[in-house]
Amino acid sequence: MHQLRIIVILLQLLAVSFCAAASPPELSQAAQHIDSNPAYALELLLPLIEQAQENEDSKTEAIALRYAGMAYHRMGKPADAALFLQDGLSAARLNGHRAEEGDLLNTFGIYCFDIGMYEQSQRYFLQALEIRKQSDDTLGIARTTNNLGRIQDKIGNFDRAIEYYQESLALKNTTAEINGRILTLSNMGLAYKGKGDLEQAIRLYQEALLLSEQTTYPEGEGYAQQNLGEAYRLLGRLDLSLSHCTKALDAYRSVRYQPRLSQAAFETALTYQALKDYPNAEQLYNEALELATSQNQQELIRDIMKQLALLSEEEGDLSSALSYFKRFVALQDALSSVYNREKILILDAEHRSRYQQAEITLLRRDAELNQSKLQQQHFIVFALSALSLTALGSIYYFRRQVKLRRAKEAELLIVTQALQEANSRLNHLAATDSLTKLSNRRQFDQSYPEDCARAKENGLDIALILADIDFFKQYNDQLGHLAGDRCLRQVASLLRRCLKETPYWAARYGGEEFAIVLYNAGVAEAAKVAECFRRSLENLTLAHPLSPNGQITISLGIASALSCGSYQPDVLFKAADDALYLAKSGGRNQVQQ
Structure with a gap:
């Protein structure tokens, strides 16, 4: 029995050594800089992508392309971000890398959300969730569930959004994912704000901010600060609002996260306008407009046009106010029809997703019963295999004596084969296009x-x-x-x-x-x-x-x-x-x- 236990342990260790595959150190180093210094991350990633392509290492290529897309997105370059994310998704799908495909779909969904393509964003999130559930990726499921909550919040379905956030938090609390908890708490606060419960929203924002002090995560800190600034502005506590808004700006600028920086600049400008500090308000509105335009954030551009019109009116510049109002109305009309269409598609997809999930739950229960039976059969087969290995050890000893006598002959054969293989490789290289x-x-x-x-x-x-x-x-x-x-x-x-x-x-x-x-x-x-x-x-x-x-x-x-x-x-x-x-x-x- 002791011998059988040793064989079992050895076989398990051997399986782990074959299955474990760490990412190249360059990838880990680049990932650490995506939030803090995306430009430097790209300097590391672009040669790594080229190297992975030359080596036909499609898994590393897919991961590196995703990281590059994230870096370009944070730098406010949506066209480059979309190109690299699409290439990464193609590489993952072509080569059957399911985990990387799930990660890319989730990242693509975030990219689409930030530029206002909500229906497309939800489709990517639902695809990512399906893949992650198939592999029982708890942290991945938690992240994508949080993102689906953001979609529901965006279309005004606040109760369903809160359900998603609670589900996400429950999963994240079982992991060491502090950063994700910070974002989900802030997102849940936004949903409560949408329901009109500002007190609960502020409690959640403050909890997120306290959590951000336990780690180095400027993006999460900036998000909580920005949301607190908005909440206090709505309550009329403008000095406190301005303090939180400027801290949000500093946090986003420190990591050069352009999609969020545009939102923080707009929120800070709103507070300056409420304080009657028109020069600072106008400066930040223009900064937000430039950032939003470069990233095609149409909804934010619409909101900025409205506020610039009101600002011009307050300053007595009626000509500029009229011009801004016209641009606001045109954008509002265009976005309203798109918003209504996307809301219908999102709600329809949500309904179908929940119905399919019920079916999946029933199928999974049936599969678990069958799996239990299979495990019992596997144990019996494994025990018999282990006994067979013990017998094979004895046979190996006698066969080794025969092999030793043939060693010289085999050595000559190996050298001959190696030369033939070398010639074959050279011929292959000479006949193959390197790219x-x-x-x-x-x-x-x-x-x-x-x-x-x-x-x-x-x-x-x-x-x-x-x-x-x-x-x-x-x-x-x-x-x-x-x-x-x-x-x-x-x-x-x-x-x-x-x-x-x-x-x-x-x-x-x-x-x-x-x-x-x-x-x-x-x-x-x-x-x-x-x-x-x-x-x-x-x-x-x-x-x-x-x-x-x-x-x-x-x-x-x-x-x-x-x-x-x-x-x-x-x-x-x-x-x-x-x-x-x-x-x-x-x-x-x-x-x-």
């Missing part, structure tokens, strides 16, 4: 004519697909070569997936062009493969700001030896190239033959 890991132009020029000759000799058809990424030069010029290289890797990875279950092969012909050779296949099969590739890339929705479609697409031309009447490689290539020209001149994002 996309597809065959390179040199390999295509060598193998493509050989396949054509072999098809002719055996009386078989052969097809060729030429593909070209649409508007890729504009993508490179706008977003830079690092983004262009990342795009090429993603397209190549998708192409490999499309060909995974087929005997066909692909090469990077040059720049943004790819060639696919289909031995023993005709035009119909080539059209099927080409359309699969085109549709899969379209469904991936990689953002392209200068494309008419708003995303990365690809055009493809196909031809076969029988369709063009020749097995000559050059003739077949020209036929496919002509078809590609038709696809691009006909509007792109299509297949032609």
Whole structure:
């Protein structure tokens, strides 16, 4: 029995050593600076992303892209933030990294919330919550539940928001997540403020502020200070309001968190205006407006327009007041219709989510019963396996004596195999494109004519697909070569997936062009493969700001030896190239033959 226990412990330790995987130290270092110094975090992250792509370490790539998106978001660069978050989400989904996909969806939801895309934000949060529940990620569930509460608070569903916050706090109290508790307490205070209970709101804000003194978390401190400033302003205690607002500004400026800094500047300006300090109020309104405009915070811009109009009216500048009021009314009309539409969609999704959760609870109970039975069976199998291992130890001793006699012979064989493998690796490197890991132009020029000759000799058809990424030069010029290289890797990875279950092969012909050779296949099969590739890339929705479609697409031309009447490689290539020209001149994002 003692021997069996030792074997069990050894096997458990071995499993842990294989399963444990720590993030690279550079990632941890960058993560520490995202809140305090996002620009420095980016200096660490951008080379790390490139290195992960070169090493085909898709998990590290997805994490680093998420961190970079967070850093850009805090710096007030929403376009860059969206690009990196989308790339990270694509990398996680393409390679099956579910935990990282959940993290990216949650971060993307926060980004959408901060720029006023609430319905899209909720969709990301619900997807993240589903993934995190599947893996029993307590802290992740708590964070996403808190974020769903913010959505409900935004549409005025305060009681449901409080339910989410209470659920989130209960989960966070079981972990060491102090920062998350600070934010959730402040969020719950906002919901109570929405219900008209300012006293309860202030108690929650003060609890959050006290908690922030136990840790170094300027974002959480700033959030609590800002909310307290607003509450005291509503109560008419303006000196106390100004004190909390200026502390919120200092906290957000210390970490350069632009999305929250714009809100804090606006709240401080409101207090200055209530104090009749018009110069400071106007200065902070203009600062908030500049920040909100750079981050596309339309609701905040609307509120600033209204306050600038009132400020101008109080100062007797009726011309400016009229101009600001006109801009306020235009924004209010535009946002009202969007808000009503999004509120309906959010409430509908919330209803469906709660109904589905009830079904999931029933299924989980059934699964737990089955799991209990399986565990009993696993224990019996494990015990038998352990006894088998003991017997195998004795057999191993005798077999070792035989192996020692053959050691010299085996050593020579190993050296020979190592040389063969080294030669094979060198040949592979010489034939592989270093960026996309597809065959390179040199390999295509060598193998493509050989396949054509072999098809002719055996009386078989052969097809060729030429593909070209649409508007890729504009993508490179706008977003830079690092983004262009990342795009090429993603397209190549998708192409490999499309060909995974087929005997066909692909090469990077040059720049943004790819060639696919289909031995023993005709035009119909080539059209099927080409359309699969085109549709899969379209469904991936990689953002392209200068494309008419708003995303990365690809055009493809196909031809076969029988369709063009020749097995000559050059003739077949020209036929496919002509078809590609038709696809691009006909509007792109299509297949032609």
